[in-house]
Amino acid sequence: MFDNVCQHxxxxLVQGSGxxxxxxxxxxxxxxxxxxxxxxxxNIKSVPDFDPSCIRLTQVRSEAFLSFLFVKLDPEAAPMDEWFSNARKELEKWVPN
Ligand code: FES
Structure with a gap:
C-alpha cells in the first residue's frame, strides 16, 4: 500500500477503483x-545523474484487525494488540463474528 502521491x-496518482x-x-x-x-x-534519461532506481512511492503500513483494515501513517506505530491491548477482547465481546 502506498501514499497516493507522485514523487515528482x-x-x-489515482482516483476511483480498478x-x-x-x-x-x-x-x-x-x-x-x-x-x-x-x-x-x-525525459528522465536526459537528466544528468538522475537515478530512477532511487525513486519509490512512499509505502504505508496497514494491519488487518478483526476484519477492519487500519492504515498506519506512523511508520513506527505498534501493532494494534500492543497499542490497544484490550481492544481485541472488548470488540470480540460485542461483535463475535
Ligand atoms: S507530478 Fe507526477 S509526474 Fe509530475
Missing part, C-alpha cells in the same frame, strides 16, 4: 510499477 511534484499493472501520474506521466518503483517518465 506530489500530484495525486486494476492496473502500472500507475502513471496524470501530471507528467511518471510511471511506477506495483512495487512502487519508478519505471519510466518522459
Amino acid at each position: 511534484r506530489a500530484h495525486q 486494476r492496473k499493472t502500472t500507475v502513471t501520474c496524470p501530471y507528467h506521466a511518471w510511471t511506477y510499477d506495483l512495487t512502487g518503483q519508478l519505471r519510466a517518465g518522459p
Whole structure:
C-alpha cells in the first residue's frame, strides 16, 4: 500500500477503483510499477545523474484487525494488540463474528 502521491511534484496518482499493472501520474506521466518503483517518465534519461532506481512511492503500513483494515501513517506505530491491548477482547465481546 502506498501514499497516493507522485514523487515528482506530489500530484495525486489515482482516483476511483480498478486494476492496473502500472500507475502513471496524470501530471507528467511518471510511471511506477506495483512495487512502487519508478519505471519510466518522459525525459528522465536526459537528466544528468538522475537515478530512477532511487525513486519509490512512499509505502504505508496497514494491519488487518478483526476484519477492519487500519492504515498506519506512523511508520513506527505498534501493532494494534500492543497499542490497544484490550481492544481485541472488548470488540470480540460485542461483535463475535
Ligand atoms: S507530478 Fe507526477 S509526474 Fe509530475
